[in-house]
Amino acid sequence: MRPLRLYLRSRRVPVALATTVTTVAGLAWLNRVTDHTPALPLLAVLVGAALTGPGLAGDDIELDRTAAWRWPLWRTVHIGAAGVAVVAVVTAPAVVGASVAPLGQVLRDAVGLVGLVALTAATLGAQHAWIPPVTWSLLALTVLPRLWPPGEPTLSERVLTWMVQPAGPAPTTTAVTLGVVGAIAYAARGPRR
Amino acid sequence: MRRLDADEIAPTAYAWPIEAQQLRVRAGRRMAVDGLDLALGPGVHGLLGPNGAGKTTLVRALATVVRPASGTLRLLGEDVSAGSGLRGVRRQIGYLPQEFGYYRRFTVREFVEYVAWLKQMPPAEVPGAVQRAIDRVGLTDRADHRMRTLSGGMVRRAGIAQAIVNDPVILLLDEPTVGLDPDQRLQFRTLLRDLAADTCVVVSTHLVEDVAAACTDVMLIDDGRLVFRGVPADLAAAADNGVGDAPDDGGGAGGARGDSPHERGYSTIMRRHRRERAR
């Protein structure tokens, strides 16, 4: 257990977890108080996903790489556990009756957004990992729908604004693809400088 | 060649650029520098000592990064122990930290220029001073490349360039030769010898050979205290062949350890000092 404990501390996981729990609790309370703001479920998952970003790389990437662990396996477990943790924290308020969102939606958003975070960490570095999910989600919530005429969303709209779409095959497939590609990329390459 | 103004050629109002009495500096909870007395004038002063001896803390205190816990520290005649009125002193200090951080996106020239601005150099002098500093460290062909494209040794040299850009009176270099290849180390020693004439340079390093070759003056520090002060020749002369000393470290042929006279001198002095402390 000690290696695990040291690993978690080196990646500052306890702090990230505490911050996520506090922020999601605040959002859940806000959700209650304001009579369900539509974007809040997505924002809660975004907070969780963004906070997993820094933990994907240690302070010294080169040093980590020289460790004799089976890194691909370890990293897969890390990213999987991060996704599970995000889902758990966001659905936890439902236990005390302040549900943020249905489980299916949280699961879909978490898989896609955490996958995107992992993909960014593998390509652009862990400190930049929060930028694509947050920017894409905010764009989808505000201006991205302008690209298409109003009315029934087309396939391209459902794919490109997947995080704000209701449950359906196209958004779910997009989310799962992002999750899988991101997890594989991160497990194989590790975080980039 | 640059223009000297009246202030620079006027005789100084102080005796020593760096003067310390009973200097005590804390590093975390430890008293890393413990009762140090120093008077350093122009020249290259090498600072040697084991890890944790307080070299870096001493250099940081001289750079006014940390305030002394007690004792007096006078830089350029100004008492800096209180931590106020440092602006004038800082204009004439150059510092290369052990962990040299830099803006990766800046080019070398931009970075040195930025540091020159930070040191409040007169604007008219800056372009010339920047070019001179870059030339002196041998980065002329890389001057317009971004800092993040430089190798470790080049980064270090850029660090030296930013430290010397304002022609400082006090120059503090902490591990300046890390990452430099042998050729660059030789060039660096030449640079140090050039600076020795009018600058008070303090070089903290682990490499005894660098100290031996370029320094006018060597200080050995152990456990926050000054153990030895003298010219490099004295350091070499201090090496003995173990005659009359009780063997305390197993192995070795009874003589002082080291591959050069200076290294042997260093280890002799350290051993003697530790034995005396243990008593």
Place this chain on the structure above:
Amino acid sequence: MTSRIVRIEIRRSAARWAGLLSLPLLLFAFGDLGRGSGVLATGHRQTLVLFVPLALGVGAWQARRDRRSRMEELLITTPRPAWHRHTVTAAALVAGVVVGAWLVYALLTGYITAIGAFTSFTGVAVFGVSTLFLVAAVLLGLAVGRLAPWVVTPPLLTLGGFVLMILPEAVLPVESEAHPLPGTRLLIPAETGGVSRFETLTGSALAAQATWAAGLAVAALVLALASGYRRLAAAAPVAVSLAVAASLLPAQARDAVVLDPSAIAAVCTDDAPRICVTAVQRPALADLRDPARDALRILASKLPQAPTSVSEAVLDTRAGQYLTPDRATVLYADLPTTARTGRIAVPAEDLLFGLLIGAGTPPCPFAFDLPRAQRAAYDTARVVAALWLLDRPPSSVPRDPYWWWWLPDDAALTAAYDALLARPADEQRARVAALRAAEVTCVAGDRLATLLGTGE
């Protein structure tokens, strides 16, 4: 020397990202540009819910630079005061934000001018105030980033800023007759005042918003540059600008909305008969001309005292009546134009039909509040008038949902149409003329009764 350093900072800091964060404004190019640059500025103001959080994130990201590069040790040993450094960085970021935003606005306004749509001066003022809010946001991001230079600050600040921006709409009550919006609602950055494309905010309301935004920007600058207890000085500009803004704002938000004279100015054809549109609808004039002249011809042939020109009726929502005084013309409102180009969205013959509804009059404001059954009767009378003028059966009514709040009921239409045609020809003409007269003066009453002569 400092200008050189600012230029270095502009090149090498996050200033370019501060400029690029305005790029999503280009997505508007896929939507409403046909409505003119006033609508563009208003839309941008609403979309501050996106741009302000992004600006906060950029500022917080930049603030971490010293920690990220581990330059703090070296920076301590330099004589130049820290606020000099922060000023230079702040200047670079502000320059980036402002230049980026205005470049995109200029680009889109150029496109708007190229397609012949309406360019608005008040839109420039509105956009200027929005830019001030963006400047305040990026400086606030810088300030918070300095206070909390952790890795998680940029994302949390971005998301937190977004929550704050969408909160007013979720929390504050919706406007209704009983609870009109207070004037202070206009202090919310993303609040537009509900202006339509014909309207704008009064000069004092804009000045109030500008003062408030400027106060926020100055306060954020103080926070970003100062250290320690001196940061408390930031409360002063906030308080002062709030007081000034509150004094300039009207008691109710709707009093801050006025018709924009340049937007409702008439743009007409050169030759007679004159066909006019409001300046906002200028791209539609070319498509409108021929169907409008056909409508005039039909009216002249079928009705006495026929109108001789066509112009757009502008509704003054506060007064509750149409603005255009001269109602001896064919009037229309709500021209069916596309948002993208401002051209007419329906075929010419459907446009002709629409112009002749109510015998060339727009619906009266009192009808907007009628209960559904009476509204249906009102609309039926107006549509039957058009059918009579065009001599077409009720089945030929256009089914384009663009035209209708709800589609007219075929049975009611047929019944009314047959009832009208059952009258002698002279009486039909008189009835339709009476309908037009009633609609022109907008007296309250049952138009169906007027048309069919039942219950005078």
